[in-house]
Each structure stands twice: as C-alpha cells, then as structure tokens.
Amino acid sequence: MTDVADEWRRIMYKIIERRMIAPNLHEFTVEAPAVAESVKPGNFVIVRPDALGERIPLSVADWDRQAGTVTSIFMQVGGSTAKLARLKPGDGIPTYVGPLGKETVIDNFGSVLCLGGCYGIGSIYPIARALKEAGNKVYSILEARSSFLLYWEDRFAKVSDRVFVITRDGTGGRKGHIGQIPEMMQQAGIIPSLTIVNGCTFQMMRMSMITKPLGWKTIVNMNPIMIDGTGMCGVCRLSVGGKTKFACVDGPDFDGHEIDWEEFLARRKSYNPEEIDPLRRSSCQSRF
C-alpha cells in the first residue's frame, strides 16, 4: 500500500499534458495519484493555477489509476483558465484537490441519453463509459456550433450504442440544435429512461426545458462559481425544487426540471465585470 503521507508531501502538481484539442478547449492532464485512485464519473477537482490564483472547479473527463493521472477538458473563459491554458507539460501548479462532489449515479437504467457540449463532451465521456459497463443502452449526443469544436468522437463510439452529432452550421452530423433531439430520438425509435446533460449552463437549461414536457427525467451536472469546494463557503448555492442546495456537496448533479435557471444564470455571471469583461476589451487594457 502506498504511504498516503509520502505521496502527498509534494508541493506542486505536475502537468502531464495541456494541449488545445479544439479552438479554446484544452485537454489538461495532471499527476495526482490520490485523486486518480478515488475519482468517479461526475466528480470535479479544484485547481489553482499559481500562487496568486483563484480556486476554480474543473469537471473530470478521464483518469488513469495506474499512472496516477487525471484529465479535464476546460474552456478558456477568464483569467484563471487563461493561466491554465499557458501551462506546458512538466510545469507545476500549486493546488489540485479532489475528487469533489457526489459522483453521477450509475445503475442499469435501460436506455440513457448522454448529451455533451463544450467542456461537457469531456466530462460526460466517463459517465457514458460507466453507464455502458453497467449494462445500459447508451446513446451519446455531441452538440457544437461547428464541427471544429467537436472532439473525442472516437472514444464515444467505443462506449455508445449510437453516437449522434449535431452542429449549428451542419459541418458535422445533423444541422440544427438540441431542440431537434426529441424528433431525432423518435425517428431512431429511442425512448430514454434517463437523460444526462454535461455542458454550458445554457445547454443544460435548454435541454431541461425540452425534456420537461416529454417527461424525460433529466440530470444536469451544475457548474457554479466555487471557492473551497468542500462544503464551507456557500457560494455554489442554487435553488432546486424551491430549496437551497450546495453544488459542491449536494451535487453537482441535480434534476434539471427542478432548478431555478434564471437565478442560476445570474449567479454564474456575478463576477463577469471583474473576470470576463476585461478580456473582451483590447489586449492593452486587459490585465491578463
């Protein structure tokens, strides 16, 4: 057995891989053996890019328990992800902690739709894989604005009974948007017993609205602002079924039909004036 203490005496976590796999989307693999040992689909990690950095949550997308590494896909949005995007293999980061949050419930549900978009294509991959191993019929749906934003289709092919691709501009798969999923499923003769969505807030919200009238149970993997990620600060709270829940310890998976999306979207954007907007100005004004 490994000596837990020795394993964790390190100060920096080594970057094994950091490459842009689609425009603005980065594959990010870090050496973190204890996290790799315990991680499960649906978990997240908290990362701090450097000594002055913020603590930000990243959903996990894959891992190698033997090699002791964990992989996430992240999108460069604000200053912290910009710092992460500059890291190279061999560099170190001061904080990498996890696995956090409850894992996605994996069982034999029957037929499961796994919808991924953006970084969520990465994080729903291990969910699809685990559901397949649990004996489900897995139908993976990858959605993007254009085909150049897709990745890992080959991986999904191996763990899915069928992979559907939807692009807004029709450069890959079906031209359209997630609003067409019910029709696509009907044509394919698929009645899902469960739908799981990992992706940007807007996609998770839209899909929940689409599935609600159909009565398709829909689980979404929420992505609020976090600080400690361990059930202490309370910034990640959201309203689910009229009750306040904390994504870091009660989630991040919740029933998409129960979430107060308007409130959630507003909370997600609460630091945009400080963190995102400066990046949208000219580079001279940007502090990053």
Next chain:
Amino acid sequence: MPKQTHWERIKNFDEVALGYPVATAVEEARRCLQCKKPLCNQGCPVGIDIPGFIKCIVEGNFGAGVKKIKETNALPAICGRVCPQEEQCEKTCVLSNKKAQIAIGRLERFLADWEAAAGKIEVPDMAPKTGKKVAVVGAGPAGVTVANDLIILGHEVTIFEALHECGGVLIYGIPEFRLPKAIVNREVEYVKSLGVKICMDFVVGKTKTVDRLLQEFDAIFVGSGAGLPWFMEIPGENINGVYSANEYLTRVNLMKGFRFPEYDTPVKRPSRVAVVGGGNVAMDSARTAVRLGADEVHLVYRRSKTELPARAEEVENAEEEGVIFDLLTLPVRLIGDQHGWLKEMECLRMELGEPDASGRRKPIPVEGSNFIVPFDAVIIAIGNSPNPLIPMSTPGLEISKKGGIVTNAETGQTSRPNIWAGGDIVRGAATVISAMGDGRIAAASIHRYLMNKS
C-alpha cells in the same frame, strides 16, 4: 493596549491592536497577586499555568514564560489575540471584583510576540518515539493542538488539510487586521518543526475516506471544522449581492481578494452593506466591508446591544470604525433589481419579551413595523453547520441532529473506538480556544488508547 487610530486603520488591513511594550507588560504583570489558589487557570480551556507565566514576566525572564505557556498551549500568539478572555481566565481573576482584572490575554500575546521577535523558538522536551501513527483531519486550531500534543508524546502525526494553506478558520475566517496571517504561519511552522507532517490539498472523506486512512494509522482525530453557512430562509437570499460570511471572509482572507487584481480572486466593493448577525464573525465581516471602502456598513441584529454575542472589544472596534448598529431589527425579505442584483432589504422592528431557553430576552416582531432600506450587499453571518463530508462518508459514526459528530465530552472519542473529534465539527460554530480545548482532551485520550493498545 495601543491601537491603530480608527481613521488610519479603516484604510488598511494591518493589525489593529499593537501589543504591549516591555515596560507596560511588566507593569501589568506586577499587578498580579500570584494567588495561592488561582482561579484564572480554571477558566482556561487548555489549563495554562497563568500565574506561572506572569511571574516570569515580572522577573524579566520572558523565555521561561514562553516555555511555561507552551507546556499546555502550542498557539499562544493566536490565543493571546482571539480568545474571549473576558469570559474565561480574566472573568475568574480575583482582581475583577475590586479593580480591573489582569490583562492575561495581552500578556500571553506579549510573550509570544517577544519570542518571535527574539527569533529563539523554544522546543519542548520530546518523549521517545512510540512507533504509533495518528492521522489528524484539518490543520485548524483543534487539529494543530492535537498534533502538537501527540508529537511531544512521541507519536508520529500527519495532518491532512483540505485547503491550500494551514490554519483553518484562523486563515480563511479571522481577518488579517485581527490576526495577521504571518502569525498563523509561524505557529504552524513551529508545529512542523516538531516533526508533524502536513499533507495539503487532501480532503478526507473525498480524496480518501476515514476508513482508508485507518488502514495506515492507529488512530484518527477529526477536526474538519465548519460546514455550510446558515441562511435566514427568507425570500431573495440567492440574489447576487447576498453573501454568506464564510464566502465573503474566505474571498478576502484566504484568497486575498482585498488585493485583487494582484490576486485573481475578486471581491465586490459595494457602498451600502448590511451584515446580519451579532457574533464575532459578523463584526469581522462588517469591519472588512469598512476597509473595502463601503460608505455605510450596517450591522443588523434582532436583539439589543446587551445580547450581542461578539466580544465587547470587537463591538467597540466596530463602533469606532463607523459601523452602524441596527439593533432590534429582523430582515424578512431581500429584493433584487431586474438584473438579479440586490437592491433593498425589508426589515421588521423587534421588541424584547420574556427570556427564552438561552436565558436571553426573546425578540418579538412589532406588527406592521416593516420598512425597506436600500443596500447593494448583504452578508449573512448567523452561523454554520458542521462540515458534512466526514459524517457523510464514515459509516458507524454517530451524528447529532444538527449534523455534528457526537463525542464523549470527557475524552473526545466518537462512537467508533479509534476515531476522535473536536472543534466546530462537533460544536457547530464555536471559538478557537474551545476547539483547542477539545484537541487537548482528545490528544490525552488518544495517547492513553495508543499506549494501552500496543
């Protein structure tokens, strides 16, 4: 004790209380009657030999004084600053009936600061190694105390800390102006110098479970601290601009938000702030908001001034710094604008009725007294539950209705024989010194257990 003037200190995060010069400390120590049967140390949760260290100050033997304190307290610079001495050692001081009681906390702080300035750190006598291994969850006041006591007794100790800095609430909760972080780091370094190992970024219950650690350790102490903040359960608490005190203080203290954009974590600098609550955390939040440049900071509390649970000293500091006390006031609704940002808070006036179960007069709403005040930030500082992660992931551990780990008050032992617990994970939201007292009791019990086990 000399303090930064209030007009200077509201513009910085430097420590407010400046500490005793040598002459003042000796003069104060001389007032001590050196009682044959002292009452002061009975009021101390960790049982410091108070007349003993005060005598050392009178004799000018400061090194010996520090050693005397460290026999029972690993964190004197911290306790000297944040302990509620007026309810503990100083309350039982015999002089408090006649003249002013001895300023025990300030003398404790004086010795600790003298030691740091002198650069000579006294290391206690260490017992021979026992070969027993103890895991401690959380590098807060409870965990550090347990680690200190057990390493001195010869056991091998490893602390597992979830955050990227050690100190727990001393780092993320208590602001720099009340407890400089350099002091916390110094005290943690001292415990490390005794041989305590610390594993950072390790969330026990998630990274590995308590049971997984017990495969490698002979005993485990859980000091995982505070958990989710309480809210008032009134409409509008998830509107932008409403913060828990935990979030607000963590952004500023642990993440150094007050130095944004040098540090990446942002913190808002609203101009009209309301802090709801009346404890030390509420005072810390209000005084932080003052320093972040708010025009008006209101402290909203549902009872009257006499019932404020905060230390008198902190209430006085807050008043000096311009915090406005809205007493006998109860928030009932938070109102947002069309963009989801806080705009106003609706409150009710209260009056005091008969004493309730806590012995304090119960606040009763005055019907029809509703009024609305504009605010652009509200910080809720009404307490928190114990951290849920270890209760959720450790089978067989008895948990109270409030979510805390149930322990035997005399030993700190939980319902499982090789697991101990103390501090906020047991008590909910309590004080630094009570967590340290729990740690001291648990360490003694763990030591007995390990030595009988062999």
